[in-house]
Amino acid sequence: MAIKLDIATYPGNIINNQFVPTPQTRSSINPATGENLFEVPIARKEDLDVAVAGAKTAFKSWSKTPFSERAKLLLDYADAIEANQQELALLLTMEQGKPLSLSNNEIERSLTWLRAFATMELRDEILQDDAEKTVYSTYPALGVCAGIVPWNWPILLGVGKLGPALITGNTFIMKPSPYTPYCNLKLGELAMHVFPPGVVQVLSGNDDLGPWITEHPSIDKIAFTGSTATGKLVAASCAKTLKRYVLELGGNDAAIVCEDVDIDACVPKLAMLSFLNSGQICMLAKRIYVHERIYDTFRDKMVAFTKSTIKTGSGMEEGVVVGPIQNKMYEKVKGLYAQIEKQGWKTALAGSAQDSASGGYFITPAIIDNPPEDSSIVTDEPFGPIVPLLKWSDEIDVIERANASKAGLGASVWSRDVKRAERMARQLEAGSVWVNSHFDVDPKIPFGGHKESGIGMEWGIEGLKHYTNSRSLWVWK
Template sequence: MTSIANPPAEATTATAIRPGQLFIGGAWETVPDRRRPVIDPATGSEISTIAEADADDVARAVRAARQAFDAGSWCGLPGRARGRVLLAAAALVREHREELARLESLDTGKPIMFSRMIDVDTTAQMFEYYGSLAASIEGSVRSTAAPMMAYTRREALGVVAAITPFNFPLVLSVSKIAPALAAGNTVVHKPSEETSLTALRMADLLTEAGVPAGVFNVITGGSEAGRALTEAPGVDKVAFTGSTAVGRAIAAAAGQNLQHVTVELGGKSANIVFADADVHQAVTTAINGFVYNTGQFCMAGSRLLVERPIYDQVVEAIAAAAEHVPVGDPLDEGTVIGPMTGPRHLEKVRAFLRRAAEDEVRVLGPGASWESDTAGYFARPTVLADVAQDSPFVQEEIFGPVLTVQPFDTEEEAIRLANDTPYGLAAGIQTADVTRAHRVAAALQAGLVWVNGWGVLDVAMPIGGYKASGYGRECGPEGLDEYLQTKSVLISL
């Protein structure tokens, strides 16, 4: 294992940004007596603090967003003008690429090469994509039987509450913020209390890009702030990514308040390997699918279904390959697996592995006997073979670098096993038969299906779930539609 060194000074200085502050109405406000520590997951040491917002703070942020929306300083601009501001934001993200990447890695434990090439670059691409789409928001003229001039308008919803999780702070925040702003809405963003640093930095960058005061607000803190935001009467839409349990509660509250809501929730995604697949490629894909971001990925390929003729070969190859995945300092360019984001996430993984040992599941890979020799929250890749379909390892989201492997005999059985969980966020098919690929993709109950690969995403393609993985879509033009409403206008002739 790579030794875990203290992060270099230039990485830690970035964490001094806005300690204990909230961004409300275009101004920074210090909260002196309600603070929460920010922990470096690679060392377990405190690196900064964030403010613990209360209900009054949330109410002020929502009022600021409402006043900005009603004043029309943002929604009243032509779409092209809003788009230019988002394109300026994209340019600033690119300009501050290294700073944002280091901040993201220090806060989450994500390896720096992924923070830079995926998280920061995707954030810039989202601002560019929705900045370009902002100019195309328009209604249409309709033909009616009555003597009427009839047309539709596409209008912003109002105040959007964007609530985001710990695992992809930049990407999952901007997947809501960019389309919401492109559509003309105002935003109150509550990032995860565990990983808030880049959200706070984003407030500065959006202000520099030209977003008017009150249009974008950031509140930090835990469940009190989140609950107050989802229940605030001035919020018109809640956009949430996180656990299915919390998503259900948010959807219920939104129903009571008749708010618009989108929820992108958990996953337990199946990756199906047919016997005609390229085994080396399939094994590489499977490894990438479950170790990426230390398995803290709602679309992780955490279930591998392998056709029986190649089952033993694939299990052996994956267990062997898992031994060689570099684990270590997230600021080391060669690291592939950094630490889990916090102690509760590591303990959840360890609890599942203790149960696997008790249930006589075949446990393979370095995680089977590995204990961390550092102060950080490190886990190693673990493979659970010969797992029963009704076991908690197959049915529940572990959210760590743990892969279950099961055999199947027929295409029909593979589809049945893949669909037999409460979730439906993503799935994969590894096969040389293009006809089978189309057939199985159509049968899988998942919002996204990869064929002969895993984890490739693009801002132009929508993401969202079936079943307990939520509803609504992010990315693509569908993501913009979630932040617009349609008005019909009929003028008597």
């Protein structure tokens, strides 16, 4: 049946396929204007308890539902999202700030992800088979899973947790970011019309809700995307009940550009992959190491491309690439821009924090010209539209510099010599490494972080296994 959303109404959290109002509500803001958006519920602990109880009950039958039926419902859910894409894209731009084209791209990716998960069945693996016995590795579902969703990609990273949980037989509770609750609540509203009660639930809340979820004794797994600092708190909280968790945390991705690249082809890609979504993506290029032989030319062409092509403004405006900073990160990024003069960093492109008359959180891109390696712009993830270019001449040295970060989410090497680039790429300490690209993701390919960029993997068959227990089954004949 056709389901059409009214994006302005939020009658309650989605618990057991019902709208459950709460005594208190709150609103987030439109970061392009500073104006309040719609009122949304603030979940109480008793609301979470009811949701968890419903999820536990639903798990008994959902985990026994045949894979083919779970897959069909996941496809039906993707169809319901697609039927509301226009409304959801507008809502996503209103609450998150990203350009409308990027909002549509996020939703289209989400549909691709859900439809891919619907084809991915975890099957028993035969480990030994002889005249006396057969030994299987089997993958029973964990139970009640919770997804703590970030504000930068709330739809994709919401369904990117929901899909694997459901297709492996778990029930799922989604917690949106307080900064971007609206689309996730609408995803829950659509789920009410597709899945049995208790299979998918969405609870909006304040800062208390996250710890209640991670400490809840009847939640079996947490999938968290967010900062490294918060991820450490999530891990400590999960340890109290020894619940499973997967953490996808901050990054400070290095991109190494070799002297033989086609500069005119490389510059537009790396500029976009530095400033996309206002730099508010953990897997963007955050440190660009350019060989000294081509450094000046590369720098000048990147500055020219950014000036001519990377437009800053409201996500509703045509041609905008850099929308507003989404939330209080604006002050952090402003502070980083203020460090440029204090630290004596040379700018290839100055950038500025705009005091918009409309109240929006707008910051134009900045490119820092070969700062010292120990500068905060190099060592810390800025999560804004600012990127340093750094010179290198020796392969061993640049790989050591790229690996010096505590983060290890992504990295890339750019070169016409693919064998050389692959050899260098294999030495980079990151969960995803690309040659002649950056920030490629696919629902059938696992991704996650090394070092302080995370624990465990999401997506792919490996990611699906994180929503199950590994069980060895010995069958003696």
